[in-house]
Amino acid sequence: MSASASENRLRELLLRGLAGENAAYHQFLLELSGFLRAFLRGRLGRLPDEVEDLVQETLLAVHNQRHTYDASQPLTAWVYAIARYKMVDMLRRHAVRGALHDPLDDELAIFAAPDNDAGDARRDLAVLLAQLPDGQRLSIQHMKLEGRSVVEAARLTGMSESAVKVAVHRGLKKLALLIRSSS
Amino acid sequence: MKTDDLIGMLAGGAPAVETDSFRRRYVTALGWGTFGTLLLMTIWLGVRRDIAAAALLPMFWVKLAFPAALLAGALMAALRLSRPGVRLGSAPLAIAAPVLAMWLLAVAVLVGAAPEIRNQLVFGISWTVCPFYIATLSVPAFVAALWAMKGLAPTRPVLAGAASGLLAGALGALAYSLYCPEMAAPFLGIWYLLGMLIPAVVGGVLGPWLLRW
Numbered sequence: 027m028s029a030s031a032s033e034n035r036l037r038e039l040l041l042r043g044l045a046g047e048n049a050a051y052h053q054f055l056l057e058l059s060g061f062l063r064a065f066l067r068g069r070l071g072r073l074p075d076e077v078e079d080l081v082q083e084t085l086l087a088v089h090n091q092r093h094t095y096d097a098s099q100p101l102t103a104w105v106y107a108i109a110r111y112k113m114v115d116m117l118r119r120h121a122v123r124g125a126l127h128d129p130l131d132d133e134l135a136i137f138a139a140p141d142n143d144a145g146d147a148r149r150d151l152a153v154l155l156a157q158l159p160d161g162q163r164l165s166i167q168h169m170k171l172e173g174r175s176v177v178e179a180a181r182l183t184g185m186s187e188s189a190v191k192v193a194v195h196r197g198l199k200k201l202a203l204l205i206r207s208s209s
Numbered sequence: 210m211k212t213d214d215l216i217g218m219l220a221g222g223a224p225a226v227e228t229d230s231f232r233r234r235y236v237t238a239l240g241w242g243t244f245g246t247l248l249l250m251t252i253w254l255g256v257r258r259d260i261a262a263a264a265l266l267p268m269f270w271v272k273l274a275f276p277a278a279l280l281a282g283a284l285m286a287a288l289r290l291s292r293p294g295v296r297l298g299s300a301p302l303a304i305a306a307p308v309l310a311m312w313l314l315a316v317a318v319l320v321g322a323a324p325e326i327r328n329q330l331v332f333g334i335s336w337t338v339c340p341f342y343i344a345t346l347s348v349p350a351f352v353a354a355l356w357a358m359k360g361l362a363p364t365r366p367v368l369a370g371a372a373s374g375l376l377a378g379a380l381g382a383l384a385y386s387l388y389c390p391e392m393a394a395p396f397l398g399i400w401y402l403l404g405m406l407i408p409a410v411v412g413g414v415l416g417p418w419l420l421r422w
Contacts, residue, residue, distance in 0.1 A: 046225030055216040089219040091362035093230045094292045103294030111364040151210040170218045
C-alpha cells in the first residue's frame, strides 16, 4: 500500500476511533504500531534494543495526545511530529549525541512500510502501571485491562463514574511521565 | 507488557474525544487570563482618570491596536505550536508586522519632531517602570497560556513557551495601556515591546521544562 493510501486508511480509522468506535481505534493503533516500528528501526540503527520501548512510548503519546489531532490536518505530519519528538527526547535522555543526523528526513517516511515483527520491550509497562496511585491503577485495570464498563469500574473502586474516567485519563498521562523518568 | 497488549489496553473502553476540547481549552485560558490580568490592573494601578478624553485621540487607539495585533499574532502562533506537525506558516509575519509598523511610525514621528523633544518622545515620563508593569500584569495571563499549552502537545517547547509568553505579554500591555499616559510611537515601539518580550523570553526559557509530555 502506498504512503498516501496508508494515510487515508489510517486517518479514517483514527477519526472513527475519536468518535468512540473502539474496534476502529484498536485497528488504527495496531497498524500504526507497524509503521512506527519500521520508521524507528530505520533510525535507531545504533540502539536496536530501544525500538520496541519507543514504539510503546510513542503509541501511548499518540493516545494521550489524540485530542490535538485536527481532522483537516494530514495524519502523516501529526504522527511524524509525535514520533520524532519522542525519538529526540529518548536520544537526549540517553545522551546520544549525533545520533540524529538526518537532514534528508521527511515526514512522508513515517508511512513508508510497516514492520509487524514486534521485538521484546525491555521496559515492562506493567511494572510502571503498578506504581500508579491506587485510584488510577485500579481504574485502568478494571476499565482498560479487564474490559469492564464505567459503571462496574465505579462500583468496584467506590469512585464516581466521572472520577473513574478522570482517573484513567490521568493515570495514562502519569504513565508517560513514569516512562520518561524511568529511563 | 507486549505492544499488542498495550494497544488493547489503550483502545479498550476509550471514550469518544470531544471535538471542541482544543478550542475550549484556549477559550477558557484566554478568559481566565484576561480576567486575572484586568483584575490585577484594576486593583493595583486603576484606569487613568482622563480615559474619556484620551479615547478621543487617534493615538490612544493606535496604542491599543499595537498589543492587540501582537496578541492576534501570538495566539495564531500558539495555536499552531500546540498541535504536532502544524507549521507556523504566516504566524511569524503576523507577529513581525505590528512591530515593524510601530517602528516605522516611530521613525516618522522622530524625524518630524523638533530635536529638543526627541528625548521626551523616546523616554516619556515612565520608561523606567513601563516594561516592569507590563511584565507583572501579564503574570495571570502567562499562567493561563502555559496551562493551555501544557494540556496540548507542543513538539517545539522553546517556541511554544515563547508564543505563550508573548500572548500573555500582549494581554498585559493591553491592560496597562488603559492606565499608562504615554502616547508617543517611539515610546510604545521600545518600552511596550520590551515589556511584552520579557514574558516571551521567560516562556521560551521555561518551555522545555514546563511543557514536556
